[in-house]
Amino acid sequence: MPLLELHDITRQFKNGNVITEVLKGISLMVKEREFVSIMGPSGSGKSTMLNIVGCLDRPSSGTYRLAEKQVEKLSDGKLADIRNNFIGFVFQSFHLLHDLDAQANVELPLIYRGMGAKERHRLAEAALESVGLAHRRRHRPTQLSGGEQQRVAIARAIVGQPKMILADEPTGALDSRTGENIMGIFQKLNQEIGMTIVQVTHDRAISSYGHRIVHLKDGEIAEEEVLGLPEEESRSAADKNETGEEAENK
Template sequence: MSLLKLKDIYHSYKMGQLSVDVLKGIDLQIDRGEFISIMGPSGSGKSTLLNILGCLDIPTSGTYEIDNNRVEKLGDSKLADIRNEFLGFVFQHFHLLSHLSARENVELPLVYRGVWGNERKKKATKALEIVGLGDRLNHLPSQLSGGEKQRVAIARAITMEPAVILADEPTGALDSKSSSNIMDIFKKLNKELGMTVVQVTHDYDVALHGHKIYHILDGVIEKIEEIQSGGAV
C-alpha cells in the first residue's frame, strides 16, 4: 500500500504577469519502507517536488495523500501538524544553532512538541547514539566535522520517530567518505527502523544507495530506475 501518493500534480509560479510551470502532471507512489532517490538537472523541478512531499508547498492542482489522507487542501496549522508528527527533514546545510550542543540541537523538535526534562534528554541521546554520536553529546557545532554536523541534523530529524525522512542534497556539502557514512545511516534507518527515505541528489553514486531512482526533467518523471544490491538494473 502506498504511503505517499501524488496524482496528476501540477505546480506553477507567478513571475509578474507570467505563469511558469514547474511540475507537469507528476504521478508518484512511494510505499512504506522504500528508499528512493530523485535526480534531475537544476531547474528540473526536483526540489519543488520534495517541498510538496514535505507539505512545505501546495500543488497548483492534483491530489496528494499521506497514508490515505488527503493533504493538499489542508490549512497551514494542519500541515504543520503533519510535518511535525509524520515527516523528518534533512538539508544540505545542517541548520544547527551554533551556541547549542549537539544534544541541545537535537532536543529542539521535542521542545516544540512539549517534551520536557529527562524524557527530552533521553530521546535526544538515543537519536544521537543511533547515528553514532553518543560520544559527542556536549560538543558544539564548531567542534564537529561536516559529516558529524550532518549526523546531528539527521538525529534531530528522527528524534520524533517520523515515518518518512525527506532529504534535500544531504551529501552536497560533504566529502566522499562522509557521504558514504551518511548513506549508511540512511540505509540503517530504512532497514532497521523501517523509516521511508526520500532524497533529492545530483550524485548518481549517492542515488544508487536507494531502491529506485526517479529521473525528473522539465517537470515530468522521465524514467524510473530500479536498483538492486549490485547496482542499477
C-alpha cells in the same frame, strides 16, 4: 502499502504576468519502507517536488495523499503538525543552531511537541547514540566536522520517530567518504528500523543506495529505475518463488 501518492501534481509560480510551470503533472507512489532517490538537472523541479511531499509547499493542482489522508488542502496548522510528527527533514546545509550544542539541536522538534525535559533528553541521547555521536552531544556545531554536523541533523530528523525522512542533497556539502558514511546511516534506518526515505541528489553513486531512482526532466518524470525491493517485499518475492519451485518439484 502506499505511504504517499502524488496524482497529476502541478506547481506554478507567478511573477507579474509571467507564469513559470515548474512541475507538470507529476504522479508518483512511494510505499512504506521504500528508499527512493529523485534525480534531475538543475531546474528540473526536484526541490519543488520534495517541498510538496514535505508539506512545505502546496501544489497548484492535483492531489496528494499521505498515509491515506489527503493533505494538499489542509490548514497551515495541520500541515505543521504533519511536518513535526510524521516527517523528518535532512538538508544539505545542516540547519543547526550554532548557539546550541548537539543534544539541544536534536531536542528542538520535541520541544515543539511540548514534550517534557526528561523524556526529551532520553530520546535525544538515544538518537545521537544511533548515529555514533553520543560522545559529542555537548559540542556546538562549530566544534564539529561537516560529517558530524550532518549526523546531528539526522539524529534531529529521527528523534521523533517519524514514518518518513526527506533529504535534500544530504551529502552535497561533504567529501565522498563522509557521504558514504551518511548513506550507510540512511540504509541502516531504512533496513533495520523501516523508515521510508525520499532523497533528492545529483550524485548517481548516492542515488544507487536506494530501491528506486526517479528521474525528473523539465518538471516531468522522464524515467524510473528499479534497483531493488524493500526487505519485506524481497522476502515475500523469495517466499513466492520458493513456493513455486516446491510446487514444480512435486
